[in-house]
Amino acid sequence: MSQVFSRLLWLLALVALFLLGSEFARPLFRPATIQRVLVVAAALLVWAYINGQWIFVRFHDLRAGLRVRSLPEADPFTTSDTVLIIAPHPDDETLAAGGQIQTALAAGAQVFVLFLTCGDGFEWNSMVLERTPLPSASEMLKLGERRIDEALEAAAVLGLPLDNLIFLGYPDGGLMRLFLNHYIHPYLSPYTRVNTVPYDRAHRFGAHYTGKNLERDLSDVITRIAPTIVYAPSPKDAHRDHRAAAYLAMRLQGERHEENAVRYYIVHGAYEYPLPKGYFPTLPLYPPPRGRGLSWRRVSITPAQVRRKAEAICKHRTQVMVMRRFLLAFARPNELWSATAIPIRETIYPVEQGDLAVVALEEDTDLIEEGQLDAGGV
Numbered sequence: 282m283s284q285v286f287s288r289l290l291w292l293l294a295l296v297a298l299f300l301l302g303s304e305f306a307r308p309l310f311r312p313a314t315i316q317r318v319l320v321v322a323a324a325l326l327v328w329a330y331i332n333g334q335w336i337f338v339r340f341h342d343l344r345a346g347l348r349v350r351s352l353p354e355a356d357p358f359t360t361s362d363t364v365l366i367i368a369p370h371p372d373d374e375t376l377a378a379g380g381q382i383q384t385a386l387a388a389g390a391q392v393f394v395l396f397l398t399c400g401d402g403f404e405w406n407s408m409v410l411e412r413t414p415l416p417s418a419s420e421m422l423k424l425g426e427r428r429i430d431e432a433l434e435a436a437a438v439l440g441l442p443l444d445n446l447i448f449l450g451y452p453d454g455g456l457m458r459l460f461l462n463h464y465i466h467p468y469l470s471p472y473t474r475v476n477t478v479p480y481d482r483a484h485r486f487g488a489h490y491t492g493k494n495l496e497r498d499l500s501d502v503i504t505r506i507a508p509t510i511v512y513a514p515s516p517k518d519a520h521r522d523h524r525a526a527a528y529l530a531m532r533l534q535g536e537r538h539e540e541n542a543v544r545y546y547i548v549h550g551a552y553e554y555p556l557p558k559g560y561f562p563t564l565p566l567y568p569p570p571r572g573r574g575l576s577w578r579r580v581s582i583t584p585a586q587v588r589r590k591a592e593a594i595c596k597h598r599t600q601v602m603v604m605r606r607f608l609l610a611f612a613r614p615n616e617l618w619s620a621t622a623i624p625i626r627e628t629i630y631p632v633e634q635g636d637l638a639v640v641a642l643e644e645d646t647d648l649i650e651e652g653q654l655d656a657g658g659v
């Protein structure tokens with residue numbers, strides 16, 4: 282509610298500025314000129330707000346500082362910890378936990394990163410890289426290979442042993458479909474035009490793209506590593522691959538009766554999260570709008586670790602090329618994770634009151650918006 286209120290205030294402030302400016306400028310310029318100037322000024326203010334320019338950097342600092350200071354600090358890692366970070370795409374591990382990977386290693390913990398896909402479905406990325414409006418299937422596979430190399434380079438910067446990186450090689454942009462439609466029958470990636478894991482370096486080269494295989498591979502890795510802490514995307518993340526990864530992590534950890542070992546993170550948090558865009562190594566990282574109501578913990582990162590995290594982010598060169606300011610906005614003096622997968626409010630509502638039905642309806646609305654469900658068929 283407070284977010285709606287603050288957005289409303291911003292809108293009112295912009296309208297007031299527009300009207301005031303019109304009044305003052307009326308004797309000097311023609312009305313059409315005034316309107317053009319004010320529209321440009323309003324656009325400039327929005328740009329400055331998003332990118333933390335001028336006074337807005339102080340505003341973001343104060344606002345995020347207030348919100349982050351009240352969060353409890355997470356317990357430190359110990360030598361007996363074995364950490365597994367589940368990343369839907371190469372770069373998620375660095376964005377969500379690049380600082381924690383360093384603190385865990387410094388504390389003597391073991392850290393493993395598991396990539397569900399190799400990021401071979403990001404067409405816009407391939408268009409820019411290959412300078413072509415229609416990237417071919419082989420160019421998309423080349424992008425996947427490049428992103429594996431970049432993940433290895435980023436891990437080396439963070440101090441991770443490269444043997445601790447596991448690539449499953451499932452289809453980028455298709456993880457949800459593996460569970461909804463292709464649990465048994467193979468899925469054909471519309472980007473790479475393959476229906477089996479195509480990367481030599483992958484955990485199981487040649488495995489069919491099915492939900493069953495993905496589940497089995499992840500289960501194999503979890504059994505082998507026996508993590509005491511698992512980082513997984515939150516089911517509240519805006520990206521479908523991330524939500525599919527959340528489902529998988531919850532399901533497998535639940536079967537092992539180790540659901541309390543999961544720490545949920547959000548990368549795609551809505552409303553241009555995280556603001557401001559760009560490299561601001563001293564501004565706190567605040568909980569994302571989509572993560573409202575989750576039980577967030579903060580993990581403090583030293584300035585040297587923030588610099589190293591930014592350096593690791595820059596190793597994901599194909600990504601930096603198309604969204605540099607979004608990626609670098611994660612290099613902040615703290616990281617965040619939630620101990621709960623969904624807002625606490627939603628977990629305590631009794632079924633008899635029918636509130637769970639409301640929650641379920643909200644989730645379905647998400648799916649309808651994404652074209653996953655037919656509105657008439659729910």
Ligand SMILES: [Zn+2]
Binds near residue numbers: 370373523548
């Ligand atoms: Zn991702």
